[in-house]
Amino acid sequence: MNAPTSRRILVTSALPYANGQIHLGHLVEYIQTDIFVRFQKLRGHDAVYLCADDTHGTAIMIRARAEERSERDLIAAMREDHLKDFAGFDIEFDHYGSTDSDANRRLCGEIWRSLRDKGLVVSRDVKQLFDPKAGVFLADRFVRGTCPRCKAADQYGDACEKCGATYSPADLVDPVSTLSGATPEIRSAEHLFVQLEPMQGFLREWTKNSGALDPRIANYLAGHFLGEPLRDWDISRPAPYFGFEIPDAPGHYWYVWFDAPIGYVAATDEWATARGGSWKEWWHRGAGEPAAEIHHFIGKDITYFHTLFWPAMLEAAGLALPTKVRIHGFLTVNGEKMSKSRGTFLLARTYLDHLDPACLRYYYAAKLSGNIDDIDLNLEDFAAKVNSDLVGKVVNLASRTARWLEGAGLSETYPNDGGLFAQGAVDGAEIAAAYDECDFARAMRLVMAAADRANAYVDAEQPWKLAKAGPESAERLRDVATVALNLFRQIVVYLAPVLPELATETGALVGGPIRSWEESRHPLTGVAVAPFKPLARRVEAAQLEALVAASKPATPPSAPSSPSSPSNPSSSGNASVTTDPAEPLAAEPLAPQCTIDDFTKIDLRVARILAAEEVPEAKKLLKLTVSLGGEERRTVFAGIKGFHDPAALVGRLVVVVANLAPRQMKFGLSEGMVVAASGAGATGVYLLSPDSGALPGMRLH
């Protein structure tokens, strides 16, 4: 029963680059980190979540130029966007800084001096392509040209996508700068390098034995970098460059990857200073009691920086090393890389326009198991999982029992529940262990198992019958509902790191704010229960469709419908045009715009009804057999019973969706769908018929 020993835990997420908006891929990391930190805080630990915008580098400089604004103006605007998006997803940083801060400049200087003092900095000339028109050195991806090996046109500066050759940008035939179109010239410039080879022994030991890395990662590093001499790390860029000028090397700037991780320390500095402390309490070895843990959450793409460069820098500077580098995979949507053209490049903002952030937080939690596999956001699965778990199992528990307690409140003593609450409390240890290892998927499975038990309890006790049985059952009813609501609140405590909003609302329903994991150990008794308000809403397919539609690239400017256009009679005021009632359209607004590609996915065919029979048990269905021409027959269940006489349908031509996935219905397999018009408020269902002459099997274009 004693509270867990308090730990001091500093947690970071990778710094988002100030050159783009937050998307759902980013959020895999920020949501994951936020859950971890909220969990640690709920457990009573001294945890702090720090992050910052990563603001420097060529890309920012070039974009600022293109937009004819200053870099600082650009990064200030991006920062605001980022903060808004994070807040929208309930991601709660203790401090959110910027790499373009005074604190960061100062700390970069301090760590730089340590590297200099250790003799790790060397200077060397580097030949690089230079864009004379834009006046900047060009990273490989800003140069395109013809592959020197296979002569494929329009290849990047470092490798050919066609033949796979790798080369130096200087080898490209007819190189062109993608910035200005100018022909780049080769220029030589001095760069500063940090020697890593002297750190090889340290890195080999740290990656393998510190416990900071998953053995798979340690193994990967051992086999690919630590087996051979480590190359020097090019750490400076010549002017012009948006970043910090190196104090003892005028005209040279720290490369963005030097100042970015130091941003973690700078954020600590700003946060600690504001509350009267110092960053040294967290980053100095042996400072503070107990020793602080440092956890970095990162994506697998930046493994190299966080497991070799960064620890080497910290080691050289004599600072504390990461306790854990927690590496996660990337996000795919519907099994594929996010794609703008498919509408699966989902921005945080767009998601928030259509859906509840809690749904994504839960879905990610249910899929994150702490390893480096990519995770897939399957939109159908997303809706099914959220609806089934959150709405059907968890929230429904309160929804189906809270109302019986509105007047009386919870029972004065906790009733016999067959050990359910006690079992839930015991499970808490296992759930906590899963959270602590970032195996949130396992935590969610355990929580849902608890919810299943609770629902089974309610079902067995049949409180609805007690409610009807009259006053002599009132106490029993109160007891059953008391158990159910306590089991619900226990589950919500376990879900609080993932679903802070649900935790807040549950606190308002019964028992007050949830502040500690310990609240899962003791049932509430004798307290009031507020009127029940819906705690979560189902995800509807239409919301997902709208999200995808809104994520497609801006459609070519739909010809602004000019009111005077003669082809647009409804707005021409022409008296000869009859005005139809507006209700049908108003009742069911237009679906989001789709492309011709979307449309052609749906194969509409003319079909002839060969047979139509009643399905006696069905309220709405008729069983139709239709011909698509030749021998192609389909069985289709159509929801038109009561509007059409089966006998009158036989022989008639209709339109069917011919490539619709078969659907198992209660009365048999339906192999298509007959198209019909209907609408809110309308009473009938109106089948479509082609003009005479159409033949079964013809496609609608």
Added chain:
RNA sequence: GGCAGCGUAGCUCAGUUGGUUAGAGCACCGGCUUCAUAAGCCGGGUGUCGCCGGUUCAAGUCCGGCCGCUGCUACCA
């Protein structure tokens, strides 16, 4: 091209150091229920564990090859 990860039920995923008959949730099928936001409960596994070969008394698990998917590729893999 190089490197890494993955490939288990219709879908999303668990499967610990190789060890009975390969699991969960969802979906689906059958039954029950009607308090609840079309929610809930009971029952049913629907599978060539990507393919081929090897090690072993025993392989989803270890080894080799192949295929497929995904990601990364720091001025240098």
